Amino acid sequence: xxxxxxxxxxxxxxxxxxVLTAPADVAGQRLDAALAQMLPDYSRSRLTSWIKDGLVTVxxxxxxxxxxLWGGETLTVEIQANPDExxxxxENIPLDVLYEDETIIVINKPAGLVVHPGSGNWxxxxxxxxxxxxxxxxxxxxxxIVHRLDxxxxxxxxxxxxxxxxxxxxxxxxxxxxxxxxxxxxxxLVKRDGRVDAPIGRHPRERTKMAVVGTGKPAxxxxxxxxxFSAHTxxxxxxxxxxxxxxxxxxxxxxxPLAADPVYGxxxxxxxxxIMLALEDFGRQALHAKKLSLVHPxxxxxxxxxxxxxxxxxxxxxxxRVEAGADDVDDDDWDDDDDHDMELVYVRD
Numbered sequence: 001x002x003x004x005x006x007x008x009x010x011x012x013x014x015x016x017x018x019v020l021t022a023p024a025d026v027a028g029q030r031l032d033a034a035l036a037q038m039l040p041d042y043s044r045s046r047l048t049s050w051i052k053d054g055l056v057t058v059x060x061x062x063x064x065x066x067x068x069l070w071g072g073e074t075l076t077v078e079i080q081a082n083p084d085e086x087x088x089x090x091e092n093i094p095l096d097v098l099y100e101d102e103t104i105i106v107i108n109k110p111a112g113l114v115v116h117p118g119s120g121n122w123x124x125x126x127x128x129x130x131x132x133x134x135x136x137x138x139x140x141x142x143x144x145i146v147h148r149l150d151x152x153x154x155x156x157x158x159x160x161x162x163x164x165x166x167x168x169x170x171x172x173x174x175x176x177x178x179x180x181x182x183x184x185x186x187x188x189l190v191k192r193d194g195r196v197d198a199p200i201g202r203h204p205r206e207r208t209k210m211a212v213v214g215t216g217k218p219a220x221x222x223x224x225x226x227x228x229f230s231a232h233t234x235x236x237x238x239x240x241x242x243x244x245x246x247x248x249x250x251x252x253x254x255x256x257p258l259a260a261d262p263v264y265g266x267x268x269x270x271x272x273x274x275i276m277l278a279l280e281d282f283g284r285q286a287l288h289a290k291k292l293s294l295v296h297p298x299x300x301x302x303x304x305x306x307x308x309x310x311x312x313x314x315x316x317x318x319x320x321r322v323e324a325g326a327d328d329v330d331d332d333d334w335d336d337d338d339d340h341d342m343e344l345v346y347v348r349d
Contacts, residue, residue, distance in 0.1 A: 016079045024071040031058065032065040039077070050080060088117075088138070093129030098156070098305055103298045104169075105134070105144070105159040108307045111284050115148040115157070130159060137161065146170055147178075147242055155182070155289025156307045160297070168297035173242060179293035182237045182247055183226075183309060185286035185316065186256035187269065190233040196221045196250040200243040209263060210245045212253045219243040221250040229324040231271055232259055234317065236290075248285055259316070261285040278319035281312075288313050 018039075026034035032051060036044040050056055051065045055078040058067060093113075099106040107126070114121040117128070130143045137143040137159075144160040146169045158178075160166035172178045201216025203209040220240035227234040233256065237247045245264070251257055252264040259265075260282045271279070293304040309317070321327070 018077045018079055020075045020077065022069045022071050022073040022075060026069050027071045029069055030065060031056070031063055031067040031069060034069050035075070035077070038075075042079075050077065055080065088131065088143075089123060089128060090131035090135065091123060091128035092132050093124065093126070095126075095129050095133055097133075098307065100161075101298075103161055103165045103296065105130075105161060106292065106305050107157050107159060109149055109154060109157050109289075111152045111154040111310065111312070114151045116142065116145060121151075126157075134161065139163075140166055147173060147180075149289055150245065150248075150285070150287075152284035153182075153287045153289065154307075154310050154313070155287075156180075156292040156305055157289070158292060158294060165297040169294065172294055176240050177295065179291070179304075180239045180242075180289060181291035182239070183288045183290045183313070184223075184235050184237055184247060184251065185259040185313075185320070186233045186235050186251050187259055187265070188231065188233065188256050189228055190223070190225050190235055190256055193224045194222075194254065196223070196254055198250060198253055200246060200249055210243070210249050212249060217241075217243055219246050219250065221247055223251070227326070229320040229326065231269075231275070232320055234320075247287060259286040272323050274319060275323050278316050282316045284312075286313065286316060 020038055022034060023038070026037060029037070032044060032048045035047045035051070035056070036042075039047065047056075048065050051063065054062050056063065057076045058069070058073050060074070060076075096108040096110065097105060098108050109115070109126060114125040115127065117123065117125050127143045127145060130137050130145075134144075140160060140163055144166055145157075146160055146166055147157065149155060149157060158169060160169050169178070197218075197220050198212040199214065199216030200210050200219040201213040203211040204213065218241060222238040222240070224236045224238075225233060226236055235251075235256075237251070239246060243249075248258055248261055248264045252261075252266065257265045260279045262285070264285075270276070288309055289307065290309070291304065291306050293302060295301070296303050
């Protein structure tokens with residue numbers, strides 16, 4: 001079946017059906033060993049994974065790797081491209097480009113878009129879309145991506161269009177001179193502004209999660225209270241470092257996990273019925289990358305971009321304000337205190 005997200009021309013390299021007849025000299029061998037002999041271009045582990053995934057049939061029936069062959073059987077194998085090859089297929093995925101020049105691209109990533117191909121998401125990613133819209137990125141490592149946002153986090157990302165620009169941006173990230181500000185809705189009433197300096201690494205038991213652990217990498221997050229509701233707080237978070245899930249882990253660490261976070265949100269809490277419904281409709285961690293500042297790799301000018309809150313985030317804020325009896329507030333009323341001496345590129349109202 002053709003992948004629904006791929007153009008027809010992209011699909012030809014992903015899979016093909018191969019029909020083979022087991023020769024007499026494989027008699028008594030396991031299916032996986034026999035296939036390794038019949039298809040020497042593919043590793044035995046890869047062939048075994050295809051068998052387990054039901055991509056190999058023996059006389060029209062799925063089989064286990066340990067099935068013994070006696071020669072003469074008809075084997076049908078659905079050859080799958082290496083995931084790394086599929087990952088770098090160009091796909092016509094719409095991109096919300098806020099700014100571009102010959103050196104960099106600034107994108108407003110929607111929630112739900114995976115940034116880089118990986119396990120379970122080998123296509124349909126931002127990287128695939130970048131390769132379609134900017135074919136020259138095939139010559140830049142990771143298609144120019146220098147930092148990531150979680151799948152369900154929305155907001156600003158910068159992409160390098162040249163190797164020189166990528167090197168500059170990576171150096172800026174390492175030197176912590178790239179400024180990244182996020183808006184987040186935290187559970188509970190955050191009493192005051194704060195700073196979290198706690199190392200982050202893989203969770204010791206749940207390997208799909210991150211956690212504050214002594215053996216982790218250094219991680220620093222600053223947070224500032226913007227608005228309080230009945231049982232939630234809108235905060236602005238500024239990153240010094242860029243660890244995986246950093247804001248989500250750090251805010252949970254200080255007792256204020258992000259609203260609607262399915263991984264770090266903790267035990268389900270009871271709020272007012274209208275808030276419970278709003279959180280259910282929101283369906284993702286309440287986190288948006290709102291502001292990005294960096295030194296342009298070519299011009300040397302410090303530039304800043306701001307992204308308006310997406311509709312679902314605005315809707316959740318509206319529900320929280322109504323329930324708390326607060327007035328509606330324009331998110332741009334919160335003046336930044338570090339925009340001086342910067343070229344401000346504020347795109348799209």
